[in-house]
Amino acid sequence: MTTSVNPRKRTVHIEVGVDARSYVSDGQRVTLVPLTIKRRQNRKLLIPPTPDAAAATGGFDVPMIKTLGKAFYWKQLIDDGTYPTTSDLARALKLEPGWAAEVQRMTMLAPDIVEAIFEGRQPRQLNLHTLRGREDLLPRDWGEQRRLLGFPDA
Numbered sequence: 001m002t003t004s005v006n007p008r009k010r011t012v013h014i015e016v017g018v019d020a021r022s023y024v025s026d027g028q029r030v031t032l033v034p035l036t037i038k039r040r041q042n043r044k045l046l047i048p049p050t051p052d053a054a055a056a057t058g059g060f061d062v063p064m065i066k067t068l069g070k071a072f073y074w075k076q077l078i079d080d081g082t083y084p085t086t087s088d089l090a091r092a093l094k095l096e097p098g099w100a101a102e103v104q105r106m107t108m109l110a111p112d113i114v115e116a117i118f119e120g121r122q123p124r125q126l127n128l129h130t131l132r133g134r135e136d137l138l139p140r141d142w143g144e145q146r147r148l149l150g151f152p153d154a
Helices: 051-057 062-079 086-093 097-108 111-119 142-149
Strands: 014-016 021-025 028-033 036-040 043-047
Touching: 062 086, 062 097, 062 111, 086 097, 111 142
Parallel strands: 014 028
Antiparallel strands: 021 028, 036 043
């Protein structure tokens, strides 16, 4: 019997930290997300940065931050092999598979866009509806994403 390594397991690293920051490690961009995950009864809660920090910047969109956190957490569950597909994940979490897929697509956003959202620096017109790709699917090209969502070119 041979053991195979999941090749997708090495593609994304998610660390929860106090500050939103990123760096490049071994050729991969690592973004530290300022979320706290707490367990309440039988579910996990994603807690965004404190309201004091949001008041200082005035731009935190809590639903968008929580949904992005879920997207990256679910991606980690799939990459780790806990669930083989998004459909299996949705079934296990008792979610609508289409909605789970919409949220999963948010993990394909450019890293600087994700950072800007976590830091509250996203354009005013950017909302969760647009990010989930309900109106139009977001392009995979990061430059095109920046242009479409109103971010300056990096």
